Amino acid sequence: MGCCTTNCQKWTTFSLAGVFLLLGILIAVLWDGIFHKIVDHELSLANNKTKGYINWKETPIPMYLQFYLFNWTNPEDIRNITIKPNFKEHGPYTYYEHHIRENITFNDNGTISFQTKRLWKFLPEKSVGSLSDNITTLNPIVVTVGNMVKYKHYLVKRGVNFFLKEKKVTLAITKTVDEFIFKGYDDPLLDLVHKLNISGVNVPYTKFGWFVERNGSAEYDGMYNMYNGENDIEKLGLLNTWNYNNTVSFLKGNCSKVEGTTGELWYPPRDRSTIKLFSSDLCSSVELMKVDKYTTYGIEGDKYWGSEKVFDNGTTYPEMKCFIPEGVQLPSGVRNVSSCKFGAPAFISYAHFYMADPVYREAIDGMKPNKEKHDMYFALEPSTGLPLRVQAAFQINLKMDPVEGIDMLTNIPSKMMPSFWFQQTADLSKDLADQTKLLLVAPSAGTYTGYGFIGIGVLLLIIGGFVTYRRGWKQSEEERLLNQQSL
Incomplete structure (x- = not known):
């Protein structure tokens, strides 16, 4: 079911902008720390399930x-x-x-x-x-x-x-x-x-x-x-x-x-x-x-x-x-x-x-x-x-x-x-090299994803503000009839 009312359209746009902004900020700020914490755990020999332990126990190179x-x-x-x-x-x-x-x-x-x-x-x-x-x-x-x-x-x-x-x-x-x-x-x-x-x-x-x-x-x-x-x-x-x-x-x-x-x-x-x-x-x-x-x-x-x-x-x-x-x-x-x-x-x-x-x-x-x-x-x-x-x-x-x-x-x-x-x-080996390259680009990829979400959120805010300023939100037929009856 889509949004029919102007209020619904406006709130949906601004809500999505807020969600993208918040999500983008959280990813941009926290991703690097969370990612490295996960990677450090996997590189370690904390238990016999980590990637580091598996590679160390029987050397793959x-x-x-x-x-x-x-x-x-x-x-x-x-x-x-x-x-x-x-x-x-x-x-x-x-x-x-x-x-x-x-x-x-x-x-x-x-x-x-x-x-x-x-x-x-x-x-x-x-x-x-x-x-x-x-x-x-x-x-x-x-x-x-x-x-x-x-x-x-x-x-x-x-x-x-x-x-x-x-x-x-x-x-x-x-x-x-x-x-x-x-x-x-x-x-x-x-x-x-x-x-x-x-x-x-x-x-x-x-x-x-x-x-x-x-x-x-x-x-x-x-x-x-x-x-x-x-x-x-x-x-x-x-x-x-x-x-x-x-x-x-x-x-x-x-x-x-x-x-x-x-x-x-x-x-x-x-x-x-x-x-x-x-x-x-x-x-x-x-x-x-x-x-x-x-x-x-x-x-x-x-x-x-x-x-x-x-x-x-x-x-x-x-x-x-x-x-x-x-x-x-x-x-x-x-x-x-x-x-x-x-x-x-x-x-x-x-x-x-x-x-x-x-x-x-x-x-x-x-x-x-x-x-x-x-x-x-x-x-x-x-x-x-x-x-x-x-x-x-x-x-x-x-x-x-x-x-x-x-x-x-x-x-x-x-x-x-x-x-x-x-x-x-x-x-x-090439297999380990491919895995390592993914590991090395992941921090930047996550950070840039966060910046992308922030960009989308800002763009939605700009669009929503512009449309609101120009009063460009379109009313549905039902909304126009209700407004006419109220007059």
Whole structure:
């Protein structure tokens, strides 16, 4: 039934104008706050139903892990001071990587505890070479044992020397790529390490391999406890503890803090100039600085880059000095992770000693640092923390030092010997990009809708006022007859 009377027409017009104005003002003023509250809840891990939890529990973004192994081509010349150790890079040996969270516990203090199971599948079509390729490298167990007994009694070292000779152990060892990475190999020296029973050294493995027993293990990376973002989205993903501690015992000061995220779930970084990433492989954190913009699928993010500060020894950045063990002084470019790696003289750097002191590259042959290939960076969408692109590359090196009393380690030079480097990459998928773009335009769309309603309301007011002023409201035939009769 339509409006017949002029009063009905006028009140309908002005009522609609009022409704549109009120609705428009409410949407324009409140939409942004309401929308972000809903989005923050969905981004958080408040419960097992949020979008953030579902994406975090089983990572939907395709990830790849590439290994590049260094083949030591001239180990027989190690005592010839005129010949440098020469290394030839082999790879990449590429694996598809998939993460699943297990043993998840929601805590009352706004945190969530969990372990991460990592699954790797070899991709021959994305690899250069086969897992059966033979690689010769510095024997990790030999230098580990040498590092353990370096300051022990001479008789202990001679006992180790006898064992090495009896078992015909060599300074260089040749194994397949698969054995060096995931499969592992038996080594009599591991039995010796267990028998030596050195305080603070507890090697839980019976085989050696850089990632042995890690594929499919939920325990390897340890137990994490992080903020779930329910109470404060700015803390989403930030670690509270690792293995039930908020510091690591073998580092001091600020360097010992467990801080940053695990690298997969991020709070909205917004205008932050730096972010921090905690790595179980380093047993410590890495700070990245904002340097540039990064765009993919039409989504713009901020690029956070790992600079030379990450592996500085305190010379350029004094606050980094606490990463250096007391009494140890090495040129910048490596981080000592021996205590994190069961006493092995292991040091982490960027690939090919990129951005490290030139002394490391000059001591050996075969290093070819490349900024584009060896840079480490994270590109994050600032208002959601969604990773747009991840490229993280680290190199594992073994420090070879002479040890008197062990024949094969006597009169050898002290050098940082590269073993391999690995690179983890992940790119935003198109499906997630489409969802994210909708999420990013929604606040503006809602606000503009509010402005549109306000515009319609104002327009109706203007029309209603103009018609009223001109007395243009039309009377119906029934209304005219009633008015005539009243006269």
